[in-house]
Amino acid sequence: MPKRTDIKKILIIGSGPIVIGQACEFDYSGTQACKVLKSEGFKVILLNSNPATIMTDPAIADRTYIEPITPEVVEEIVKEEKPDAILPTLGGQTALNVTVAVAERGIDVEVIGASIQSIKKAEDRGLFKKAMKRIGLDLPESDKAYNLKEAFEVVERIGFPVIIRPSFTLGGIGGGVANNREEFKEVAERGLEASMINEILIEESIVGWKEFELEVMRDLKDNVVIICSIENFDPMGIHTGDSITVAPAQTLTDKEYQKMRDAAISCIREIGVETGGSNIQFAVNPDDGRMVIIEMNPRVSRSSALASKATGFPIAKIAAKLAIGYTLDEIPNDITKKTPACFEPTIDYCVVKIPRFTFEKFPEADSSLTTSMKSVGEAMAIGRTFKEALQKGLRSLEVGVSGLEDLSCEVSNESLEENLRIPNAERVFYIKYALKEGMSLNEIYELTKIDKWFLHNIKQIVELESQLSALRIQDSVDLLRRAKEYGFSDKQLGRLLGMDESRIYKFRKEKGIVPTFKSVDTCGAEFEAFTPYYYSTYEAEDESRM
Amino acid sequence: MKAKIALEDGRIFEGSSFGATGERFGEVVFNTSMAGYQEILTDPSYKGQIVTMTYPLIGNYGVNSEDVESRKPFVEGFVVKECSRIVSNWRSQKSLDDYLQENNIMGIEGIDTRALTRHIRLQGAMRAVLSTEDLDDKSLVKKAKSSQGLVGRDLVKEVACGQTYGWSNQKPDPPLVGVPGNQVPDTRNQKTDVTAVPACAGVSLRETDRFEVIVVDCGVKYNILRSLVNLGCHVVVVPAKTTAEQILKMKPDGLLLSNGPGDPAGVPYVVETVKQLIYQSSTANYKLPIMGICLGHQMLGLALGGKTYKLKFGHHGANHPVKDLKTGKVAITVQNHGFCVRMGEKTEKKYYMVGNEDIEITHINLNDGTCEGMRHRTLPVFSVQFHPEASPGPHDAQYLFGEFVDLMRIKM
Numbered sequence: 021m022p023k024r025t026d027i028k029k030i031l032i033i034g035s036g037p038i039v040i041g042q043a044c045e046f047d048y049s050g051t052q053a054c055k056v057l058k059s060e061g062f063k064v065i066l067l068n069s070n071p072a073t074i075m076t077d078p079a080i081a082d083r084t085y086i087e088p089i090t091p092e093v094v095e096e097i098v099k100e101e102k103p104d105a106i107l108p109t110l111g112g113q114t115a116l117n118v119t120v121a122v123a124e125r126g127i128d129v130e131v132i133g134a135s136i137q138s139i140k141k142a143e144d145r146g147l148f149k150k151a152m153k154r155i156g157l158d159l160p161e162s163d164k165a166y167n168l169k170e171a172f173e174v175v176e177r178i179g180f181p182v183i184i185r186p187s188f189t190l191g192g193i194g195g196g197v198a199n200n201r202e203e204f205k206e207v208a209e210r211g212l213e214a215s216m217i218n219e220i221l222i223e224e225s226i227v228g229w230k231e232f233e234l235e236v237m238r239d240l241k242d243n244v245v246i247i248c249s250i251e252n253f254d255p256m257g258i259h260t261g262d263s264i265t266v267a268p269a270q271t272l273t274d275k276e277y278q279k280m281r282d283a284a285i286s287c288i289r290e291i292g293v294e295t296g297g298s299n300i301q302f303a304v305n306p307d308d309g310r311m312v313i314i315e316m317n318p319r320v321s322r323s324s325a326l327a328s329k330a331t332g333f334p335i336a337k338i339a340a341k342l343a344i345g346y347t348l349d350e351i352p353n354d355i356t357k358k359t360p361a362c363f364e365p366t367i368d369y370c371v372v373k374i375p376r377f378t379f380e381k382f383p384e385a386d387s388s389l390t391t392s393m394k395s396v397g398e399a400m401a402i403g404r405t406f407k408e409a410l411q412k413g414l415r416s417l418e419v420g421v422s423g424l425e426d427l428s429c430e431v432s433n434e435s436l437e438e439n440l441r442i443p444n445a446e447r448v449f450y451i452k453y454a455l456k457e458g459m460s461l462n463e464i465y466e467l468t469k470i471d472k473w474f475l476h477n478i479k480q481i482v483e484l485e486s487q488l489s490a491l492r493i494q495d496s497v498d499l500l501r502r503a504k505e506y507g508f509s510d511k512q513l514g515r516l517l518g519m520d521e522s523r524i525y526k527f528r529k530e531k532g533i534v535p536t537f538k539s540v541d542t543c544g545a546e547f548e549a550f551t552p553y554y555y556s557t558y559e560a561e562d563e564s565r566m
Numbered sequence: 567m568k569a570k571i572a573l574e575d576g577r578i579f580e581g582s583s584f585g586a587t588g589e590r591f592g593e594v595v596f597n598t599s600m601a602g603y604q605e606i607l608t609d610p611s612y613k614g615q616i617v618t619m620t621y622p623l624i625g626n627y628g629v630n631s632e633d634v635e636s637r638k639p640f641v642e643g644f645v646v647k648e649c650s651r652i653v654s655n656w657r658s659q660k661s662l663d664d665y666l667q668e669n670n671i672m673g674i675e676g677i678d679t680r681a682l683t684r685h686i687r688l689q690g691a692m693r694a695v696l697s698t699e700d701l702d703d704k705s706l707v708k709k710a711k712s713s714q715g716l717v718g719r720d721l722v723k724e725v726a727c728g729q730t731y732g733w734s735n736q737k738p739d740p741p742l743v744g745v746p747g748n749q750v751p752d753t754r755n756q757k758t759d760v761t762a763v764p765a766c767a768g769v770s771l772r773e774t775d776r777f778e779v780i781v782v783d784c785g786v787k788y789n790i791l792r793s794l795v796n797l798g799c800h801v802v803v804v805p806a807k808t809t810a811e812q813i814l815k816m817k818p819d820g821l822l823l824s825n826g827p828g829d830p831a832g833v834p835y836v837v838e839t840v841k842q843l844i845y846q847s848s849t850a851n852y853k854l855p856i857m858g859i860c861l862g863h864q865m866l867g868l869a870l871g872g873k874t875y876k877l878k879f880g881h882h883g884a885n886h887p888v889k890d891l892k893t894g895k896v897a898i899t900v901q902n903h904g905f906c907v908r909m910g911e912k913t914e915k916k917y918y919m920v921g922n923e924d925i926e927i928t929h930i931n932l933n934d935g936t937c938e939g940m941r942h943r944t945l946p947v948f949s950v951q952f953h954p955e956a957s958p959g960p961h962d963a964q965y966l967f968g969e970f971v972d973l974m975r976i977k978m
Contacts, residue, residue: 243896249600271654273627274602274958282961309656349889349896349932359933362896364885364960366598368620368680404622404680405648461652473626473654480651538680544598544620545683546883547933560579561681 023060024345027104027130030057031097033115034068034075036089041193041261041393045325046112047073049336053110054080056340065101067094068111089114091121098122098129107343109133109296109319110336116143116319117188117216133343134318138292142318145187145221148291155286158312160303162223171208172201174222181225183257183391184208186215195391197227197257226312227257228469229303232269234284235327237297237338239347244285245364247297247335248327249277253372254389255469256303256314258443261322261393264413266406267330267371271473276309283313293318296339306471326373329400331365332542332552355540356547368544369555372409373400376417377445389443402540402555403507406477411507414448422511424481427453440467451475455482481506489516493527500524501533504558537564567698569674571616571645572706574693574713577685581676584649585666587698591713592616592642594694595904596683598883602958603662604629607639607671610725610785611860611902613827614716616643616694617882620683625662628653635787635957639666640725640827643696644673645682672696690878691904716904717876721828722836722861725785726806733791733801776800777974780818782808784826784836784861789957793967794822807835810842819974820855823862825953829905830864830874840869847945855973857966858949860903866949867907867940871921877936880904881952884959887932888939888952891917896932899952900959906951909937946973 032053035046050066051074057064058081066081069088076084083101087093094106106129108119116139122129123136134142141147145164152159161178164187165171175182175198184207186194194214198204211220231252238244251271253264269277284300291298299321301314324335332355341351348362375395379387385394399416403409411423427449431439436457439450447468454464461475468475484506488499496517503513510528514521528534536559539552554564569583573594592615597606600621606612624646644666653661666673674696686692695710779794781803794801799820804813806826813821823840830837840856847853858866864874881901888899908920909927917927919940929939929950941948948970954963 241895245898268600268621270623270626272601273630273633273655273657274599274605275633276655277601278956278959278961307656349887360887362932363887364898366600366620366883366885368598368622368683370623406623471654473650473652476650476652476654544596544883545680545687546596546598546620547687559681560678561684563684 022345022350027062027132027344029063029065029101029103030132031065031067031094031101031103031106031129032057032081033089033094033106033108033111033118034066034070034073035112035114036069038070040396042112042114043322043397044073045322046110046320047075048325049110049320049339050075051080052334052336053107053340056337057107057344058082060341060344062344065097065103067097089118091118091125094118094122095125095127098127103129105130105132107133107340109339109343112319112321113189133296133339134293138294138318142291142293142316143188145185145219148315151290152287152313155290157283157287158310160224160226160312160314162221164219164221165208166218167212168205168208171204171212171220171222175204178222178224180204181227183223183225183227184211185221185223185391186211187219187221188216189214193392197225197390226303226305227255229256229305230271230471231256231260231263231314232272232280232302232304233260233265233323234280234300234302235297235324235335236284236288236300237335237342237348238288238293239295239342240345241347242289243348243362244288245348245362246281246284247333247365248331249280250323250327253470253474254443257391258389259391259393260301262375262389262395264375264448265326265373267327268367270406271471272304276304276311280311283311287313287316291316291318295342296320297324297335299323306469326400330371330402331367332540333361333365353542355542355549355551357550359543359547365542366544367540369402369404369538369540369557370406370409371400371402372406372413373398374413374417375445376419379445387444389445404538404557404559405505405507406474407481408505408507408557410477411481411509415509422509423507424448424452424478425512426456437467440464448478451478452482455479485516488513491517493517493519493524497531497533500528500531501558504528504533533558536560536562539563568701569672569696569698570701570703570706571643571674571677571682571694571696572703572710573685574707574710575689576707578703578706579677579682581674583672583674583698584663585644585673586670588672589695589697589699590616590643590672591693591695591710593691593716593904594618594645594682594686595691595880595882596620596679596686597902598885599958602884604633605635605958607641607644608635609787609902610636610640611787611825611827612641613721613725613785614719615641615827616645616696617641618645618677618679618682618686620679622647622679623650624648625650625653627655628658628661629665630655630657630659632657635789636725636785639669639671640785641671644671645677645679645696646673646675647677647679649673649675672698686879691880716828718832719828720832722784722806722826722833725827726783727803728805730802730804733795733803777819777971778802778817779820779822780804780813780816781822781824782806782836782839782862784824784833784865786824786826787953787955787957789955790822790824790859793955793964797967797971799971806833808839810839810846813839813843814846818854820857820970822970823856823858823865823949825860825862825902827861829876830861830868833865837865837868840865844869844945844947847947853946855946855970856948857970859955860951860953863939863949863951864903864905864907866947867919867925870919870925870942872919872925873908873921874905875908877904877906881931886952888929888963889932891928891930897962898960899938899963900956901952903951907937907940946976
């Protein structure tokens, strides 16, 4: 299907201020969308209240309104500009919410990307549950409540522990886990207040289950593709934005992955997102493989930004093209040029995203991690192994570590257990500490519910460290190479071998242990990449072109 | 243990071995699926090939007894970046290392698999040797050069069954959710004959009112059988050498030509069988519906007067976009083939197979424009180059089994 010619002017709604729970990812997606629509000859009107974005630079849209993102303002703009369509799916939850409110005021402008009905179906927990049941998908047991009395009735029925989720919020604000009546009262009250419509959902707790996400795209011809699968290092119970996440999924067999893929496809069809990207989250019980669907975002999301960078597939850009009528098979893959965007990227590296916290700036805040997002940013790293990507990612956080380093203090057994059991920003370092103290994988797993595959990889890092520290540098060439493959920095190695970072650098260069550059090409090297980008790793062949 | 893989053009990669040790030969190919290594290992179509996985971390979820596509692994060798030392999955029964060891399959890890993949992409799939015994580069390259290639070779006889057998859905996949045409009766508890019976010893198929499908086994993947059974078919698998006469005597409602390894030109006897069946169909009232998959598709092409050729490095992966020319819709398909049916230029808005204008091309690969499916204009005969049975890979093309069943229904 070619581009639509019946619409000429499109109103894009941005995401507003940067807050905890919503960072600059929507500035990126919105800017992409503006550029695409303009280059396709559409007139682009932009509403965004945040002047400190790329999106609101004068050259990005044809006309930019820096005004509060409220239904009243949108109504004014619609009267003034008379756009043919509103595109709300690239401005995060803020844009979706305001678009629903605008429609409810009776303003009649076509919404492209996702319909009002599909936004409601995805966002309203009750409607979502009903829709998922209709297509045969399993969900955690749940019910909603509009006041505290109703909330207690529901929890009587389901039993503790439960998760409380307010409807219509962003970044999961106001939600939480409750293990008893006291906790429940507190979280439920907060949730009722945070919800735009004073509604909370009380849900069977699947805390400790494995968490997965799929990034899905659909076009007007009903072609659906999965761009990326993501597995959370941290189990259910921690907001995805606060979890270490890994792409692609590591511990699913193909049978399980395909079941999830089928579920995601039927979900996007049932919700009715006609064009563009959606993010769909699943939980899997590690003991019996039971898979439940958690939620779907009928828009580009934080994870879409991650998936785009992780795979080389520009989700926001393609989503904008799909919204104006193109189909996936008509859009070329930017990187390979010769193949279409209608495919599923395959990657030949491991991607790790690590959240960045600044609890030091909020001394009063509870620094344990829950279902409300608390991180203020993130670092993403690519490596040929999980170990390499994890250490590169930690180094990139700029929190003063140059990899998976040791905690700077002694930890009592009690404190160690607590820091493993209660999720927190430093948990990965406590895992290392526990391994060095001789705690078994099973014990750590019982406390953290972090999949043993991840724990084992951390153990391999720890083991390599202890092997290295027993050697003199002259005897360590093979191990040194392996250490670089495991993502160790020269600084870390210097500390282990008791010498200066610069000497490690010099020594390994002499021995030919130098980084190579591999490209991110969407296709696992199956096709030639014309505009790839590179990541560094320690391998046999370097692909970079000077 | 130190191990090397040497290619016939002189390129050497060094790593360490896992699984079995020794020396193995094969054509080295790469597969771009990120999961599903167990299905890949046990896919008989990989006979004669050393498989490199482009995804670097393999073995993470171990091996179980359910996700097998045939009675044992058939790859000649398995090349990965890192083989996981720990397995993590609720269904896992053993590690990949142990599994390969038990089955005497050689694995090599620590390889820059991306470099190897790029090499194959640029230079083409080629003969190689994998060894822990001989680590002398010159000697290895010489061995690789003098090893057998795939062209013209009959690998089917090394993987296909020697006896006819029935199939009950004993190793079912988890039921698929929301796949059109797949809300099917549960046949898992129905008793079907699984014990092997001698080839075509007068097996009577007319005992139920379900569709009776004969599968010509050239190295069939179990999920083809599971898919047919899921749609209510009764399946009988016959050896590749079964003749047209024997097949017709069994009075099947439909015939499926399975996938299999290597070059379709290496199995002239199956091509001959198909030729005779089609001739019978075109002359008699009895028009037998035929579906071909992968090697089955290529053999059908040859039987209908077409030509096949070898692709530079083949298609091996789970993300190939294929357009159904009838509906315009794109399916993400699973592919595993090194040979391809030649198709002609577009005429009157349609493509035909080279060699027979009665054969219309129905599916096209969007990556490279090659032929992915075809059908006969007048007979109930169609085939696809990709794998509608998936396993491993997306279920998008499952609908084709439904189309096969529809052909059998119309015939009745």
